Amino acid sequence: MLRMQKLASAIQDAARMLLEEKKVDLVVGFSKGSLPLRSTPCFIRKPEDAAKLTWDCSCENNLANYLRKRQDRVAVVAKGCDARSIAALINENQIDRNNLFIIGVPCSGMVDRAKVEAALEGKDLIAVEEKGDTLVLKAIGVTMEVKLDDLLHDTCKVCRYGNPVIYDMMIGEPAPAKPEDSFADVAAFEALSPAERRAALAAEFSKCIRCYACRNACPMCYCTECFVDCSAPVWVNKSTGTDDNIMFQAGRVFHSAGRCADCGACDRACPMGINLRGMTRKMVKEVKELFGYETGVNPDEKPALAEFKADDPQPFLVKE
């Protein structure tokens, strides 16, 4: 955990320097949250406030979300997935690269709060102690030691891009390389019969309360008017019905085809613990298999759906 503290102080130094030298007006990073094992997005404008910045395994939010269409010069603390989203947003003209300074931070994964909740069987976490590769979780009447690896978010477990692909300054030692994503979870879903798939989706999306935390947490969801909010025509009923909830999510997933960096921000934002990545990753896999494209991995590459090639595969149009 010393590693985390070192990263944190390096982030603070970088932020202080950038603000002192007036290279940026603002640094977007994380500060300590109000609950154990939680960090919170934080906005630093004065060099003396840089000490508020922190880094640990709870920096779960995708900060690319705060960078669109800004007029000020901003520095951002970016882990691998943030950087991929930033690259995608630059591609979509949502971020002016010249006004953005990326402080890249290697990431070996963030903790999934739902897994902590599950480990504690719903008891509230009171304190956490970091002990090597394990976390000691404390709740009323419970103290348990859990391997950090077992608490990591599923998205982090399969992520091969912990090291930012785009940055102006890189902090710390690179995270170790990981094997190719096997998409085993998607394959399991694909192996189901259509009826079973429908049932699986219904089981998940019956939980949706339509708070739109998933949409709003997604850096790529920035439509001025989201199709769910449109009143003429009504694409999706505003009521929470399982079918409409699925329709909402399906629309969102289709709209993020070739744009989703599989950062898991939607999944982590969901208060109801819906497995949103079940759907988003199906699309990520399709795009990767069809077009060999992974969002934001190669910043100079045109997004899959922004380009047409005569030999593009189109198995969804014609049975080959």
Added chain:
Amino acid sequence: MQRNPYLPLPMKLVKNFTETEDKLIHTFTFQFMSEEDEKSFPYMPGQFAEICVFGKGEAPFGIASSPTEPGFLKFSVAKVGVVSNALHLMEEGTMVGVRGPLGNYYPVEQMKGKDIVIIGGGFAFTTLRSLINYMLMPDHRGDYGKITVIYGARNPGLLLYKDERDEWSRRSDIDLICTIDRPADGWTGKVGFIPAVTKEVAPSANNSVAIICGPPVMIKFTQPELEACGFKPDQMIMSLENRMKCGIGMCGRCNVGNKYVCKDGPVFTRAELNQLPNEY
């Protein structure tokens, strides 16, 4: 328990009249289906109602008719949203739902014995029509002093209620001043923005009440002119608009500070608004 406030009263559209030259405002006349229904809808000038187009939804509109015109309700509606679009296309004879009357009304009791200055801009004139007709009613006319009406729109074709304006112009107990933004062929009235015309007319604030309805920019610039004439905040009355749904102070969206425009308004004095945040 009282009547379910969410259930509209079925009414029949008996007239769908294109009110303005640009065809964007229609005046709808709805007929009560029974005397009992009409009794259950006792309203006053300044109140509004939710008009429901079955299959589309409902939307709030100020009532343009006056309680002194029995048997029907009138609304002048601009084509902006789903409900108003459906209304504009509606054939006469179609059934709609009307929910109300909702909100408070112009303080016609407190206004008694006073000179009345009515200032309206654009299509916000609807509830002012209700108020004018109410005051001009022979039973009520004696209750009020001089009635001055300043009414403006961008061009003559956008002024509402032509026939009635002609009638008011012929009467001696109401002083109607109409104005348009730019000169137009055949126009013999005033030309100029409402604040300027207000300044020119210079209504006396002495024992007077001013009622102002119109777009925010008109209100913003007219208010100082009235103040210059000596009008105090409690002599200036306005009707607010905010997005509304329930109309009964529960759904939570139309509040300005701790007041709900739908239930505590829409009519407020400037003095009351001065106590509230500027969130409308």
Added chain:
Amino acid sequence: MIIAKNALPGLLDKLIAEYEVYAPVKEGTYSLYKQICKGTEAYFGFLNSKIPPKGILFPQSEKLFSYSGAQMEECIDSKKKVVFGLRPCDAQSLLLLDSVFKNDKYEDPYYMNRRANTLLVGMACCYPAPTCFCTSMGGGPFDSKGLDVMLTDIGDEYLVEAVSEKGRELMAKMALSAAGDGQKAAAAKVRDAAVVTCEVKTDGLKNKLDANFYDSIWESFHEKCLGCGSCTYSCPTCHCFDIVDEARDCNGCRVRNWDSCMFPLFTLHGSGHNPRTTGKERMRQRVMHKFKYFVDNFNATACVGCGRCIKNCPVNLDIREILADIQGSEARSDK
């Protein structure tokens, strides 16, 4: 009176024969209040539910009436209900909702009918969470106001106490045994041990909010807010709703759905004008509504300190910190 924990499912089954019974049900890593068909479905292992039980009386999506042309049929639900295992904070929230759904001019028949037909069996909180701050908001882990019956967990048994006359009648149907002195003492002991550690200072908060609408303090609170409805939908006192038609041609129904002041669409006029343009105004509205406007209108804060908004916020925006910042600020009223 006393009931053994292992006898509770049987008792619930008895109630189910007569009432719609709602109780916390385990849903993965959290619990939700749901209608149960068998007593064994109820699960009291979590301190409180993910989403408040307000939805039992004020459902997230609710049909107001159905229509075929101008022929309308209202959908009033008057079925007898019992909410079992309600926490004191949520019971307090219902008292607050009562003042919303019955105002000086109107009464909401949907909520009021359900309310009149619903009995509330509470469950005292022996182990308040670190995010609980009910004692700062006029409640407490053993506060019984608004409840009909209160249960206290004393190990293998619950102490059952009637709070209201309706509660006494309900208890008479339950065939419970009398509590002994030892059991009463045990209940007193857990009551004394249940301490809410978190405190939110509310003294003078209203005075600050009375004066700081135009203060620069509002410039920063919303900066990290995503503008989702997670906080408002998980709030037991938030009650804003939208009304829409779901119809094909002229046949359909009018539905009301929970809505949130955090959504830009909430106040958007047909003209395109929006009185609350940015997250700043919307965040201010949420805080003002809970801690000023509601106090102006009903003399109570529209917050019961359940802590759900804190736990459910995707970016850890903590209402306690906002209130503390407001408390620490110099209130200026320069417009």
